[in-house]
Amino acid sequence: MTVSIENSLSGVRGRVSRDVPLAPRTWFRTGGPADFVFVPEDADDLASALKALPATTPITVLGACSNVIIRDGGIEGVVIRLTRGFSDIIVDGRSIVAGAAALDMTVAEHAATAGIDGLSFLAGIPGSIGGAVVMNAGAYGADLSTVLEWIDIMMPDGTLRRLAATELGFAYRHSILPTGAIVLRARLTGRSGDPGEIRAHIAEIKAAREAAQPIRARTGGSTFRNPSGEKAWALIDAAGCRGLRIGDAQISEKHCNFMLNLGAARSMDLEQLGETVRDRVRAQSGIDLHWEIKRLGRQTAENQA
Numbered sequence: 001m002t003v004s005i006e007n008s009l010s011g012v013r014g015r016v017s018r019d020v021p022l023a024p025r026t027w028f029r030t031g032g033p034a035d036f037v038f039v040p041e042d043a044d045d046l047a048s049a050l051k052a053l054p055a056t057t058p059i060t061v062l063g064a065c066s067n068v069i070i071r072d073g074g075i076e077g078v079v080i081r082l083t084r085g086f087s088d089i090i091v092d093g094r095s096i097v098a099g100a101a102a103l104d105m106t107v108a109e110h111a112a113t114a115g116i117d118g119l120s121f122l123a124g125i126p127g128s129i130g131g132a133v134v135m136n137a138g139a140y141g142a143d144l145s146t147v148l149e150w151i152d153i154m155m156p157d158g159t160l161r162r163l164a165a166t167e168l169g170f171a172y173r174h175s176i177l178p179t180g181a182i183v184l185r186a187r188l189t190g191r192s193g194d195p196g197e198i199r200a201h202i203a204e205i206k207a208a209r210e211a212a213q214p215i216r217a218r219t220g221g222s223t224f225r226n227p228s229g230e231k232a233w234a235l236i237d238a239a240g241c242r243g244l245r246i247g248d249a250q251i252s253e254k255h256c257n258f259m260l261n262l263g264a265a266r267s268m269d270l271e272q273l274g275e276t277v278r279d280r281v282r283a284q285s286g287i288d289l290h291w292e293i294k295r296l297g298r299q300t301a302e303n304q305a
């Protein structure tokens, strides 16, 4: 597999690297290496790579890694990172067309400058537009589904498709994309607003986040989805898990739906901590918490023991 991946990617223009540590790229700073990382130059380059790779090659796309645990065994196959060629932000009337690699915060700032209201919630989400579409990221009563018009995706065979927001099965922190689809760009639409007022709103959002969330810590954002009519953090708190620790993995004292890596945590510690919390919440309230954080990659032998 390794040799065939290497051969298949020999003609691409973008950067191909082997055995690439991924932990430094993740907010948690944990996890093993990728067998290969491919950073395409642009959409044509990405399409060429996908067409050249054996159809059985496992492909994983990573955004800003602010909602993932990459397991300690690393990621098999090819990890695709979208960077410069996928980060354009174009203002078009009350809409913004943003590349998948554009950061949510940067999109919010462009919207403010252009007097587009309704996208400020993105200012508090430390991910990319691609990740925001996949996770239906949101805050303060808005989420991607409330502002998205369409996305352009690339299918595993390298073909392009445009999907309307209504085709994405959006639900709370959830969307349904065709299997293996890679989000390339998204069109978001707001309403007319005053740039000064929008900027003031963004400043308020940033201050509120600073007060309520451990945003400077090694964390992965909300660990579990809020069950219907409930708050995950309140269930976790009621189950006595605030501050709970396994090794250097800890449930945040500040916001107990956030896990922290206090320094030397492994992904295994974080995952075990999450599962312990699920058990305790189930025992205390009868409610099953579901992971919001995406757990990607291979377990190590130790994980499986």
Ligand SMILES: Cc1cc2nc3c(=O)[nH]c(=O)nc-3n(C[C@H](O)[C@H](O)[C@H](O)COP(=O)(O)OP(=O)(O)OC[C@H]3O[C@@H](n4cnc5c(N)ncnc54)[C@H](O)[C@@H]3O)c2cc1C
Residues within 6 Å of the ligand: 027, 060, 061, 062, 063, 064, 065, 066, 067, 068, 082, 100, 124, 125, 126, 127, 128, 129, 130, 131, 132, 133, 134, 135, 136, 137, 138, 139, 173, 181, 182, 183, 184, 213, 214, 215, 219, 220, 221, 222, 294
């Ligand atoms: C401090 C902190 C605060 C947070 N606050 C919020 C919040 O208020 N609201 C909220 O909704 N989330 C929040 N999050 C979680 C996170 O920022 C969001 O889920 C964000 O949208 C994830 O984007 P990302 O680029 O980091 O995606 P990643 O974490 O890199 O990936 C998430 C998933 O998307 C997939 N993916 C990423 N890019 C693409 C692409 N181009 N094509 C196909 N698949 C792709 C990945 O494979 C993975 O399955 C927070 C996280 C942190 C660390």
